[in-house]
Amino acid sequence: MEIGEGAVISGYASFFGRPDQGGDVVEPGAYAASLKRLEGCGGRVRMLWQHDPVRPIGVWDEVREDGTGLWVKGRILMEVAQGREAAALVAAGAIDGLSIGYRTRRARKDGAGRRLDELELWEVSLVTFPMLREARVSAKHEDALAAKVRAARCLLRGEGEERDA
16 A cells, blocks of 8 residues: 655654643653664654544654754645644644653652653644643645645746746
8 A cells, every 4th residue: 555645744842941831841861762662663653633542643754852852753644534634734824733642751850840851752743732832843844746736736827937846
């Protein structure tokens, strides 16, 4: 079975050192062991709609920690009804939140919140209201077919020269 490219999105699902609305702060390196375990057994971080485990909407092709936080890049699958709806909402700017689903493996109390030192990452969801307000889709990438259709429409309307997409 051949799967299309889908709607490609990327962004930070988590930022290190920033408190979420519950007072939790993810520490640098908190995802490293989990990502290594997943890689070692061929597992994946799931892409869900609103943290609902019965509503997967795509795949995360890249999930990595860097100096800023947890960065993700993936494809919303257009072959899935909820995926089509999610892609339309993301494209319109109605939904742009990212939120992590995890189990705490190691944390310390810190005032009203916690310092999260190690997390078992299960999923990253597209959500309406992320717990960490800054966790957002930062890029929406047009797939190759959509780019060619857009270019053809422009040509037919006489709005520009043909471009390779």
